[in-house]
Amino acid sequence: MAPTKAPDSSRRSDRSRRAIHDAALALVTEVGYRRTTIEGIAARAGVGKQTIYRWWPSKAAVLMDAFLDLAGRAAEDAGAGPGAGPGGTGEPAPGIPDTGDLAADLKLVLRATVDELNDPALEAPTRALTAEGIVDAKLGAEFVHKLLDPQLALYVTRLRAAQEAGDVRADVDPRIALELLIGPLMHRWLLRTLPLTHAYADEIVDYAVGGLAPRA
Incomplete structure (x- = not known):
């Protein structure tokens, strides 16, 4: 008689976690x-x-985990592209490309952010x-720490490299400069005033890079 195979508890746990993630995302989309x-x-x-409380202390923690998982899967489906915007994953991306053309590199990333x-x-x-x-300061801080900061750090790294190459003024603070790129994008997205497009992302980059460039 062939021995029976023991149930794979880790696989069962993975299935349960994925089901909980999917349920949390579906509900927050449907009812808020x-x-x-x-x-x-x-x-x-x-x-x-009890299964949920065994893994997460609150619904905020469930949703945060579910969103990180969703964003990670989206990045994998997209072939781990250069997205480094607010909608990206909490895991550090390989980095913003550095081809020597700051405007082109930033446009590539902002276009990916628009798509996300x-x-x-x-x-x-x-x-x-x-x-x-x-309205929830604790959730807001976790959102920034896990989702935004790892992505914004990529902009800081790229802008500092541009400073070293002489493409950005030495007196520019990269952390403030990146807000010239992300701020307008998020403003339009949040207010839904106008379509969020690649053309708009390109214009943001052109305006921002023109203001950051060394002055004659």
Whole structure:
């Protein structure tokens, strides 16, 4: 008689985690962050509440984990492209390209960021986390620490390299300079005033790089 194979508990746990992630993202998209509950996530995922509380202390932690997982999968599906914007993953990307052409490199990254912000699968949870982070200081700090800071650091690195190459003035603070790129993009995305396009991203870069360049 052939020996029976023991159940793979790690695989079962992975399936449960993925089901919980998917349930959390679906609910926050459908009913919003405030009306999303641990009970609702558990029912949607087909697990008990105790399973969720064993892994996460709160629904904010569940959603943050779910969003990081979603963004990571989106990056893999896109072939780990150069996206380094607010909608990107919390994992450090390989970095912003450095071809020697600062404007071209930044346009490549901002275009990828536009694509991420316009992706329906990423847009709803990103908006939910952004909005709730404004009123929930703890969630907002976690959102910045896990999602934004690792990506913004890539801009700082690229802008410092441009300073060393003489393409950006030495007196420019890279951390402030990157806000000239990200700020307008997020402003248009949050207010939905006008379409978020590649052409708009290119214009932002042209205006910003023109202001950062050494003066005659």
